[in-house]
Amino acid sequence: MTAVVTGIGVAAPNGLGTDAYWQATLAGRGGLRPLTRFDASSYPSRVAGEIPDFEAAEHLPSRLLPQTDRMTRLALFAAEGALGDAGLRTEELPRYGVGVVTAASGGGVEFGQRELQALWSQGKEHVSAYQSFAWFYAVNSGQISIRHGLRGPSGVLVTEQAGGIDALGHARRHIRRGTPVVVSGGVDGALCPWGWVPQIATGLLSTTTDPERAYLPFASDAGGYVPGEGGAILVLEDDEQARARGARRYGEVAGYAATLDPAPGSGRPPGLLRAVRLALDDAGIGPDEVDVVFADGAAVPELDRIESDALTELFGPYGVPVTVPKSMTGRLFAGAALDTATALLAIRDGLIPPTAPVDGPAAEHRIDLVTGAPRPARLRTALVLARGYGGFNSALVLRGCTDTTESEETTR
Amino acid sequence: MTRQRTPDRRVVITGLGAVAPGGIGIKAYWELLTSGRSATRTITHYDPSPFRSRVAAEVDFDPVREGLTPQEIRRMDRAAQFAVVAAREALADSGLAVAALDPGRIGTALGSAVGCTTSLEREYVVVSDGGRRWEVDHDYAVRDLYRHFVPGSMAVEVAHLAGAEGPAAVVSTGCTSGLDALGHAVELIREGSVDVMVTGATEAPISPITSACFDAIHATTPRNDDPEHASRPFDRTRNGLVLGEGSAVLMLEELEHARRRGARIYAEIAGFASRCNAYHMTGLKADGVEMAAAITAAMDEARLGPDGLDYINAHGSSTKMNDRHETAAFKVSLGEHAYRTPVSSIKSMIGHSLGAIGALEIAACALAMEHSVVPPTANLHEPDPDCDLDYVPLHARVQRTDAVLSVGSGFGGFQSAMVLARPDRRMP
Numbered sequence: 001m002t003a004v005v006t007g008i009g010v011a012a013p014n015g016l017g018t019d020a021y022w023q024a025t026l027a028g029r030g031g032l033r034p035l036t037r038f039d040a041s042s043y044p045s046r047v048a049g050e051i052p053d054f055e056a057a058e059h060l061p062s063r064l065l066p067q068t069d070r071m072t073r074l075a076l077f078a079a080e081g082a083l084g085d086a087g088l089r090t091e092e093l094p095r096y097g098v099g100v101v102t103a104a105s106g107g108g109v110e111f112g113q114r115e116l117q118a119l120w121s122q123g124k125e126h127v128s129a130y131q132s133f134a135w136f137y138a139v140n141s142g143q144i145s146i147r148h149g150l151r152g153p154s155g156v157l158v159t160e161q162a163g164g165i166d167a168l169g170h171a172r173r174h175i176r177r178g179t180p181v182v183v184s185g186g187v188d189g190a191l192c193p194w195g196w197v198p199q200i201a202t203g204l205l206s207t208t209t210d211p212e213r214a215y216l217p218f219a220s221d222a223g224g225y226v227p228g229e230g231g232a233i234l235v236l237e238d239d240e241q242a243r244a245r246g247a248r249r250y251g252e253v254a255g256y257a258a259t260l261d262p263a264p265g266s267g268r269p270p271g272l273l274r275a276v277r278l279a280l281d282d283a284g285i286g287p288d289e290v291d292v293v294f295a296d297g298a299a300v301p302e303l304d305r306i307e308s309d310a311l312t313e314l315f316g317p318y319g320v321p322v323t324v325p326k327s328m329t330g331r332l333f334a335g336a337a338l339d340t341a342t343a344l345l346a347i348r349d350g351l352i353p354p355t356a357p358v359d360g361p362a363a364e365h366r367i368d369l370v371t372g373a374p375r376p377a378r379l380r381t382a383l384v385l386a387r388g389y390g391g392f393n394s395a396l397v398l399r400g401c402t403d404t405t406e407s408e409e410t411t412r
Numbered sequence: 413m414t415r416q417r418t419p420d421r422r423v424v425i426t427g428l429g430a431v432a433p434g435g436i437g438i439k440a441y442w443e444l445l446t447s448g449r450s451a452t453r454t455i456t457h458y459d460p461s462p463f464r465s466r467v468a469a470e471v472d473f474d475p476v477r478e479g480l481t482p483q484e485i486r487r488m489d490r491a492a493q494f495a496v497v498a499a500r501e502a503l504a505d506s507g508l509a510v511a512a513l514d515p516g517r518i519g520t521a522l523g524s525a526v527g528c529t530t531s532l533e534r535e536y537v538v539v540s541d542g543g544r545r546w547e548v549d550h551d552y553a554v555r556d557l558y559r560h561f562v563p564g565s566m567a568v569e570v571a572h573l574a575g576a577e578g579p580a581a582v583v584s585t586g587c588t589s590g591l592d593a594l595g596h597a598v599e600l601i602r603e604g605s606v607d608v609m610v611t612g613a614t615e616a617p618i619s620p621i622t623s624a625c626f627d628a629i630h631a632t633t634p635r636n637d638d639p640e641h642a643s644r645p646f647d648r649t650r651n652g653l654v655l656g657e658g659s660a661v662l663m664l665e666e667l668e669h670a671r672r673r674g675a676r677i678y679a680e681i682a683g684f685a686s687r688c689n690a691y692h693m694t695g696l697k698a699d700g701v702e703m704a705a706a707i708t709a710a711m712d713e714a715r716l717g718p719d720g721l722d723y724i725n726a727h728g729s730s731t732k733m734n735d736r737h738e739t740a741a742f743k744v745s746l747g748e749h750a751y752r753t754p755v756s757s758i759k760s761m762i763g764h765s766l767g768a769i770g771a772l773e774i775a776a777c778a779l780a781m782e783h784s785v786v787p788p789t790a791n792l793h794e795p796d797p798d799c800d801l802d803y804v805p806l807h808a809r810v811q812r813t814d815a816v817l818s819v820g821s822g823f824g825g826f827q828s829a830m831v832l833a834r835p836d837r838r839m840p
Contacts, residue, residue, distance in 0.1 A: 039547055067693070096687055096705055104584060105562045107527075113546075116536050116621060120543025124462055124624040131625040133693045133823045136526055137563075137584035142824025145688040151702055153686045154826060155592060158527070158564045158582040166581060173599055197539060197550045198561035257605070258579035259516065263572035271577055274516060333562075389558065390568040392580065 003175040004401060005250040006242050007086025007235030008341045009078035011187055013049035013228050013329045017081060022345050026374045028356030030328035032211040032226055037191045045205040047214040048191055049228025049330030067130040068143065069108025071229065075140040075187035076147060078233040082183065083148060086235040087247060090148055099152030099179050100145045101171045103163025103186030104137035105333035106195055111135050113194035144183060152179045160388030164231065164337030165396045169256035171236045180238045186334025189229025199227055202389065204300050212357050217297030217324040218304050218369055220362035225299045228330025232341040249401040250344040255283025261391030272393040273310035276383065279395035287314045291377060292352050294339045294384040297324030308365035317366035321375060324355040336386035340396060343382040347400040352377055423598045424835055425678040425778050426670050427506025427663030429498035432772060433469035433656055433762045437501060442779045445787040446808040450761045452654045453639045455618065463623045465632035467639040469656035469763030470618060487556050489528030490616035492566040494659035499570045499610055506663035507675060508608065510575050519578035519606040520571040523593030523613030525586045525767030527563025530619045535560065570610055578606040587822025588686065589613055590770020591830050595684035597664050607669045614659035615768035622655065629694060631731065644791035645728035645757035646735050646799040653729045656763025660771040667835055678778040683714030683831035694823050696733050700741030703819060703827040707745035710829040716815055718749035723786050725773050725818040728757020729764050734821060739799045756804040760790035770820045777832050781813045
């Protein structure tokens with residue numbers, strides 16, 4: 001069974017909603033800013049991808065506000081957007097016909113910090129009755145399921161920044177096993193002190209204070225990454241059903257694979273290249289059929305080198321256009337669910353968004369990095385890569401749906 | 413060569429490892445489960461006196477005695493330490509020479525509901541100066557704080573132990589995490605991505621923040637004066653769950669892979685399904701229809717009718733609401749056979765270890781099949797009139813265990829069901 005994407009919902013630092021995000025991304029307009037959500041002046045890293053214009057009360061019923069962390073509110077916003085975009089009336093589908101699979105990383109961290117503070121500074125009577133579920137990793141899948149009455153098979157995967165792709169890969173398994181629709185992806189964020197300090201401890205965060213220079217994947221002055229909040233929720237649907245109801249199909253999830261790096265000191269190679277090869281095999285295509293790569297782009301020199309080496313090995317030097325539009329949002333915990341949405345929009349419009357504000361890759365990275373203006377290209381197949389802290393590697397192959405592409409070409 | 417699930421790839425359990433209240437290792441675990449004794453006691457991990465519920469099923473665990481190095485002990489949360497020790501036992505028990513296998517064909521899936529919560533709370537107290545600072549101090553952050561922050565790290569530890577480089581993940585669906593991690597692992601083998609999975613679940617949630625948040629919703633029992641009998645699933649006097657901790661890790665293999673090497677096969681994982689109630693983050697509807705739907709789907713996948721089931725390992729959390737909900741679900745899914753099938757809850761003995769419990773329960777089911785013995789529901793003296801099935805009270809029972817069902821239910825509305833069966837059974 002083929003799984004296609006029929007709905008996209010986005011909450012990103014440079015655009016709330018799919019259209020706002022896509023316009024900003026094509027224009028190279030980033031959403032990285034000096035932190036405003038908490039006083040970051042004492043920390044070595046002070047830039048983040050904050051979503052500035054999200055007022056939860058405008059988007060959610062008031063009863064949900066006391067029981068949700070900000071990242072869950074953003075996830076509910078994105079899920080509603082995705083279901084609306086898909087034009088699905090979920091109540092008309094079979095009772096167990098819609099599942100939910102999301103990625104999680106830190107859970108509802110800001111909510112959790114408030115309750116930890118209440119417990120330790122005031123006592124246990126001050127801990128919220130909602131803490132038991134508002135913080136835990138399963139909260140977004142649970143809340144999306146409840147809000148939209150989705151009773152099908154669900155799941156929550158924790159593989160740090162590879163999670164978004166792993167969630168989509170797992171959603172495809174549910175579709176293949178006969179669940180016609182799965183709401184999937186990842187929306188996450190931990191822009192509070194208790195979410196910030198553990199990331200600082202990794203030594204991977206950028207300490208540059210100029211938002212325009214803080215996160216520069218593959219650049220010669222790449223010096224770490226900037227975290228962001230938000231992500232994307234997609235509606236995956238069985239292709240036959242999508243065709244039967246005349247749904248717009250953004251593209252097919254044609255291939256997926258995940259690997260884990262070996263233990264440090266084992267002398268064995270990292271697993272990224274293997275993940276890509278397996279995903280291409282899974283899609284039944286060779287490297288020559290890939291039209292664009294949405295790279296992981298860690299902006300940590302050693303990690304960038306591993307990735308550009310893998311791409312050069314597989315596609316040849318400068319063999320395929322590579323882009324890292326997350327340079328404009330920061331790296332999202334929920335991994336590359338947003339990159340997947342971006343790749344599908346790129347396929348739809350025949351435009352590769354740039355890695356703004358990077359001017360060009362360092363000489364050692366022999367890749368065709370798309371910078372500056374968006375690059376027009378005939379895109380049929382996109383490869384999306386993501387890595388998670390600890391050695392998680394995931395690769396997703398997306399393929400445009402032929403008839404949609406043709407009909408759009410005639411109308412263009 | 414698109415990977416599609418092929419019905420001819422079947423998945424079997426070939427190794428078991430456990431770290432549980434009452435003892436480390438499968439032997440101690442099974443002895444406890446068949447004794448009908450409870451390993452619940454007054455909390456010793458911290459001073460429980462401020463809390464409404466002061467009882468838990470704790471593991472007596474010394475990481476040094478279990479052979480972990482100082483670096484490993486520093487790097488890993490207690491839950492990760494449990495998982496590594498359980499995984500080591502499971503690997504040895506399976507007799508699998510993992511070093512001779514392609515590392516890419518071995519995957520890892522570990523369930524956990526609250527990850528490294530104990531370490532996170534401990535470190536939070538340090539960096540926040542006892543909760544006094546909102547802008548917590550990064551100068552006091554330990555180097556490994558991020559490993560605790562994103563619990564995917566626990567799957568990485570287990571994978572490295574096994575030399576696994578295939579797909580790895582932590583599955584975190586609250587209290588069904590254990591069953592769902594195993595279900596995830598089964599799927600990866602069936603679709604052909606891997607041949608072997610190191611899988612299971614772990615949890616070490618017994619810490620003040622967990623006590624506080626369960627107190628706040630009265631989920632845990634206040635039966636503090638009688639800790640050994642505090643977890644009493646299906647009993648009329650039950651009044652809340654008893655928190656537990658522990659880990660079970662299972663080696664799963666593709667059936668032919670296991671047969672070729674002459675492995676001991678505990679059971680086939682013949683069916684798995686999960687559903688959501690889409691109702692409430694913590695509440696349950698009394699009718700149990702979503703759990704019943706998961707049971708029916710799992711039984712269908714195993715091609716097993718209600719009359720073919722020999723034993724049900726219940727969720728049996730000892731809350732008023734759950735035990736009725738679950739009893740209703742068995743009646744909806746199995747009809748008259750619900751009354752003829754023995755049902756028991758081992759949470760009566762080892763408490764409810766949240767995300768870990770599903771894997772501990774599947775390990776118990778595999779052992780029940782191995783020994784043809786069903787563990788009892790301890791502390792069940794006064795049956796609840798609303799819970800009118802055969803719950804195997806107090807004493808283990810020798811009986812046929814060719815096909816067994818285990819179910820889980822949890823916050824978020826998740827309902828999961830898994831069926832184990834003998835791999836050589838006649839398929840209808």
